[in-house]
Amino acid sequence: MSSAQNASRSPDPRSERSSAALAEAMMRLARETPLNELTITRLVQEAQVTRPTFYQHCNGIQDLAQRVALANLDRAIPENAAPEATATDGAQLSAHVASHVCAALDHLEENRAFYLNVLDHAGSVEFFEGIIRLLTAKMVADAFAALRRADPEAAEDLMQVLAGGVMWLVIGWLRSEAPKDTPAAMSRRIGQTVATLLLSAGASARV
Structure with a gap:
């Protein structure tokens, strides 16, 4: 297997950081805000990621909450x-x-x-x-x-x-x-x- 193939299978540190930031933001916000009132805008601001990044990791607020x-x-x-x-x-x-x-x-x-x-x-x-x-x-x-x-x-x-x-x-x-x-x-x-x-x-x- 080539080094390029190995690299393509290695975890993406940026993706892992974004995933962790979203999970931490969800845990913080969902302790006080009902999920049906929590917006993606507020969540991505809390996590300091972009909206496209959010959708790379989940399909919505409820989906992310379940995953976390x-x-x-x-x-x-x-x-x-x-x-x-x-x-x-x-x-x-x-x-x-x-x-x-x-x-x-x-x-x-x-x-x-x-x-x-x-x-x-x-x-x-x-x-x-x-x-x-x-x-x-x-x-x-x-x-x-x-x-x-x-x-x-x-x-x-x-x-x-x-x-x-x-x-x-x-x-x-x-x-x-x-x-x-x-x-x-x-x-x-x-x-x-x-x-x-x-x-x-x-x-x-x-x-």
Whole structure:
């Protein structure tokens, strides 16, 4: 491969800087301004980029907000690590799932206003599907290793159901105005729920 070809495949530093500036501007502005009131003009001024640059990175305000939310969640959720638990050890499995969930909940709590704004004004089927893909890939996939070996199709279905359930539990937690569980307490609740359902599915698969 020629050096020119290598260069053409290298990340463009200017594009990366523009993308980062837009993401940072979105995070700042969307904490206080509803997305349906936020204009592209204001956003590009905040990011110090041009309108054509904005459209090189996204299709609109809602699209950018979704992209920023999913990218930040991706970074907030730890990479998969093989659980120390066996498939039948509910307490260790619950703790393992909770440890993955807690990092994401800490991030959501810290940036609550931004994520509620995205949910209220940029929520879509594609956005929720993106969240579920993240959850299945990074938060619960490793806990399903034993069930995958026994029944791959059942494991995939259960992962989708669990990820969707976890997503709605977290959204309800994030929306709550009343005193709510801390991220650590909520992550333990989710870990216990996932472990209970997973172990029940594993027992059913062995019958």
